[in-house]
Amino acid sequence: MSPALRLLLGLGLAALSGGLLVLAYPPYNLWPLAWVALLPMLLAQFWLMPARLSSLASATTMGLWGLGYFGPVFGGSGLYMEWLPLAIFLIALLGDMGVRAFHERTGYRYFVWQGVSNWVGIEMIRGFVPIAATWGFIAYTQHTQPWLIQPVSVFSIYGMSALIVLVNFVLGQGLLGLLHKEAPLSPLRVRRWLWAGGLALLGWVALSLWLYRPEAGTLRVAAIQPPTSPILAQNRGETALAEATLARMKEQTLEAARQGARLIVWPEGAFTFDPQTEDRLGLVALARESRAYLVVGYVVVVGERIFRNEATVISPEGQFLGVYGKDHPVLFAGETSPTRGTYPVYHTSIGRLATLICYDLDFTDTARKMARRGAQVVAVPSQDWATIADKHYTHLVFRAVENRLSMVKADGGFDSAILDPWGRVRSLASFPQGGEATLVADVPLGRANAPAVRLGDWLGWLGLLGLVGFAVADPMSRRKGK
Known part of the structure; x- marks a missing residue:
């Protein structure tokens, strides 16, 4: 030849x-x-x-x-x-x-x-x-x-x-x-x-x-996915659409609560203010009405092309439990947070709760740090785009199994998912074309006892x-x- x-x-x-x-x-x-x-x-x-x-x-x-x-x-x-x-x-x-x-x-x-x-x-x-x-x-x-x-x-x-x-x-x-x-x-x-x-x-x-x-689910959780990202709508100058979307997300939250959800997660950067200093959406009242722990992601502009990307947890009593800053910010996009690197785990009546934000789930270290601190359920607000809707949530499958944690991903329009500690997808909304979804599913509390939690990579x-x-x-x- x-x-x-x-x-x-x-x-x-x-x-x-x-x-x-x-x-x-x-x-x-x-x-x-x-x-x-x-x-x-x-x-x-x-x-x-x-x-x-x-x-x-x-x-x-x-x-x-x-x-x-x-x-x-x-x-x-x-x-x-x-x-x-x-x-x-x-x-x-x-x-x-x-x-x-x-x-x-x-x-x-x-x-x-x-x-x-x-x-x-x-x-x-x-x-x-x-x-x-x-x-x-x-x-x-x-x-x-x-x-x-x-x-x-x-x-x-x-x-x-x-x-x-x-x-x-x-x-x-x-x-x-x-x-x-x-x-x-x-x-x-x-x-x-x-x-x-x-x-x-x-x-x-x-x-x-x-x-x-796998064990039977003992905690009902929910992920709120709007039909379009309210913050992106606002950035396009579509203020009315952003306001209508946020109002609909509040309705979705109450719908999930009526189905028994005790943990409800919103997407990454759902709005552009710190709810702890100015509660423009009435999130405290929403948490009290829903009688659920509400996890919301938000951004706050702090300078030209620089913004804080954070998530907070509001208890059913209307108390803010703390702030999580994105551990792996997209630096060229200007993301930052003074709380980055603190890895809070909240001891609540439904178990030990932690949060990640979007890009954090693409690395093995952040979820592991939460597991080492005793987390049992991890909320993951995210903001994806159409062409990764069929790929991004799959990373959570491995983060869940590596650490034996239940995980709840709420996205701003494309791919939300609820997973148990064995990597089983209990509920999924993956729409490359975008679309609204209110995911509700039962998951067990994770044990965070996988050997990989201590052994790492x-x-x-x-x-x-x-x-x-x-x-x-x-x-x-x-x-x-x-």
């Missing part, structure tokens, strides 16, 4: 992997594809394509995945994030240069180890980046399968990612052993890895089924350590070969 034909066929296989990855994520949710999506890419990179161009395989796969996953999210925004798929392509292209040569020098001894540690290590690095967080983690493809994801309460989300990539690389190594006769692959090592991968998968499933013991740190180790091992193996 000519090098040109090998290159074209390899790019085709790599593109197939990119397409399979995209289909595994929302809105398609073909979750089993994630377990085999990387196989065409691995065959292209380590067998079919010319060696010196082999990193084009992973670059093509990841670039197309970035285009299919992030493209709709930021398309038409005019932001530099529109160029994210190209950045992903270039990072993969440069990062994988020499990987095939490394494995050929070392007899593919570290093929699976390096594949898993590099993937998890890169996800760990992304988890530190404010504009990336956990978006697009391969584990999120499994959000519809609570029976399968329970071990993240021990291994965190990085454990789920590691297992998916492990299965891909073990199967990929087996296919290379069958097809790539020139590769220095030990048949014994291939068989051992197939056994190890199979046992790891079976062990994970067995542990998940053992941990999956320990598997992610191991992956990062492996990533650094293999980066050092590559030039060492080159010198040894010479």
Whole structure:
């Protein structure tokens, strides 16, 4: 086969992997594809394509995945994030240069180890980046399968990612052993890895089924989703629409209370004043009338393009229990808060209550800090946009399981959700086109007793350590070969 034909066929296989990855994520949710999506890419990179161009395989796969996953999210925004798929392509292209040569020098001894540690290590690095967080983690493809994801309460989300990539690389190594006769692959090592991968998968499933013991709901909660964001309407100069929307949200609150909700959550930034200093909407009276704990998100402008983004809790007696400032503010948007970093947990008659705000749920640390302080239920006011309505709430599935917490997300028009500590979605309103919803569901009080609450992202740190180790091992193996 000519090098040109090998290159074209390899790019085709790599593109197939990119397409399979995209289909595994929302809105398609073909979750089993994630377990085999990387196989065409691995065959292209380590067998079919010319060696010196082999990193084009992973670059093509990841670039197309970035285009299919992030493209709709930021398309038409005019932001530099529109160029994210190209950045992903270039990072993969440069990062994988020499990987095939490394494995050929070392007899593919570290093929699976390096594949898993590099993937998890890169996800760990992304988890530190404010504009990336956990978006697009391969584990999120499994959000519809609570029976399968329970071990993240021990291994965190990085454990789920590691297992998916492990299965891909073990199967990929087996296919290379069958097809790539020139590769220095030990048949014994291939068989051992197939056994190890199979046992790891079976062990994970067995542990998940053992941990999956959902309880009946004891607390009725509600999420109020308006048909459109009142604050965005106000920013557009549509004052009448904003006022009508807020009035309707008060009606929705009373409707939820009549259905027995004792915790009612409003969206992020529902209005532009501090209700503790000026109660323009009569929220104190609303909390008293509803006889529920009312969580409201609001913003307060403090300077040019700078505003406080906060949430407060009002008790059924009309008392303000405290203020939570967004832990992961969108800095380039001007978000701030003097209460950021305080992580209040309120001891109430319905249990220990905490709050997050929108972007906080994309990081693993904030919910964990609340769990360490004893939170049982977490309210999450959010303000999403149309193209993430099918993706953003899925992050809460893993935050709930990682910390064994019930969570209530109320969004300003697109995706509200109520989840229990096992990641089961008890009620959902996900409307890319926008729409009103009053979600009411029963959830148990969380226990915040998951091992991951104390252990943190320990598997992610191991992956990062492996990533650094293999980066050092590559030039060492080159010198040894010479």
